[in-house]
Amino acid sequence: MRDKVIITAAITGAIHTPTMSPHLPITPKQIADEAVRAYEAGAAVAHIHVRNPENGQPVGSLDLFRETITDIKNRCPIIMCLTTGGAYGQTIEQRVSVVREFQPELASCNAGSLNFALFPLASKIDKFKFSWEEEFLRASEDSIFPNTFKTLREYATIFQESGTRPEMEVYDLGMISNVAFLVDRGYVRSPIYLQFVLGVLGGASATIENLIHLQKTAHETFKGLQWSVCAAGRYQLPLCTAALVMGGNVRVGLEDNLYLEKGVLAKSNADQVEKIVRIARELGREPATPDEARQILGLKGLDRVRF
Ligand code: KMH
Numbered sequence: 001m002r003d004k005v006i007i008t009a010a011i012t013g014a015i016h017t018p019t020m021s022p023h024l025p026i027t028p029k030q031i032a033d034e035a036v037r038a039y040e041a042g043a044a045v046a047h048i049h050v051r052n053p054e055n056g057q058p059v060g061s062l063d064l065f066r067e068t069i070t071d072i073k074n075r076c077p078i079i080m081c082l083t084t085g086g087a088y089g090q091t092i093e094q095r096v097s098v099v100r101e102f103q104p105e106l107a108s109c110n111a112g113s114l115n116f117a118l119f120p121l122a123s124k125i126d127k128f129k130f131s132w133e134e135e136f137l138r139a140s141e142d143s144i145f146p147n148t149f150k151t152l153r154e155y156a157t158i159f160q161e162s163g164t165r166p167e168m169e170v171y172d173l174g175m176i177s178n179v180a181f182l183v184d185r186g187y188v189r190s191p192i193y194l195q196f197v198l199g200v201l202g203g204a205s206a207t208i209e210n211l212i213h214l215q216k217t218a219h220e221t222f223k224g225l226q227w228s229v230c231a232a233g234r235y236q237l238p239l240c241t242a243a244l245v246m247g248g249n250v251r252v253g254l255e256d257n258l259y260l261e262k263g264v265l266a267k268s269n270a271d272q273v274e275k276i277v278r279i280a281r282e283l284g285r286e287p288a289t290p291d292e293a294r295q296i297l298g299l300k301g302l303d304r305v306r307f
């Protein structure tokens with residue numbers, strides 16, 4: 001399995017808004033269709049957020065999650081990594097309720113608090129399609145994405161009770177120390193699976209030097225480390241390519257980047273998956289199937305989720 005790469009597709013996220021791309025999936029059906037297409041293109045994992053089907057606003061509705069993930073489960077064997085980052089405006093309890101309710105194989109667990117700033121995106125747009133979009137983006141200038149140690153401890157307990165493996169989202173160096181603390185206290189079990197999230201305003205910028213330093217530090221900190229990288233906007237492809245060379249796993253998808261190449265919007269998550277599959281193969285890395293990824297990550301299996 002050494003040469004296998006786990007490709008995650010982050011299907012829609014809670015960052016981009018409908019005005020930015022007509023291809024951003026919004027409804028449960030669109031999100032499910034995109035996850036299935038990403039699977040067919042070579043993704044082993046779909047990272048899932050949901051949105052209000054009427055206006056595309058990111059929400060935490062368990063009903064929308066259920067509709068979306070049940071549809072995906074009925075149509076393909078892709079691993080679903082549910083978000084507990086959720087969206088601006090959700091409470092800590094709302095964000096983690098997807099793990100309690102659905103007991104997924106994998107879910108995101110954000111490894112610390114940060115200024116998760118989206119507001120510069122607002123100034124690039126003259127006319128918004130929906131009224132919520134501008135305020136949603138601008139509000140991030142004065143808000144914090146909260147993931148305190150108490151939250152992390154409580155989340156980790158709920159993950160353990162649910163048999164859900166946490167994918168620890170690391171936006172900066174100090175978050176590696178946060179995860180080390182959780183491991184030391186027995187809240188999170190080794191081996192650790194880290195997703196380095198680079199290029200968010202408020203976190204570490206998306207440079208190769210940062211990736212190397214983060215990966216090296218994490219490698220020295222955690223025995224049997226497993227890791228992946230994702231990066232915002234135009235940094236997605238170069239950072240994922242670097243991760244392929246370094247032996248890591250990669251995340252692409254419209255949550256992180258709306259484009260396929262400079263000036264060309266991706267029409268589907270699958271476009272980006274296909275592109276990274278081509279690069280991976282050129283570099284001697286073969287995409288892991290969902291079942292191979294389950295084995296590599298030690299996941300409990302789709303027959304043990306609650307949806
Ligand atoms: N919604 C963002 C603030 C995650 O899915 O866990 C963070 C996020 C990370 O999307």
Ligand code: ZN
Nearest residue numbers: 013083085255
């Ligand atoms: Zn996310």
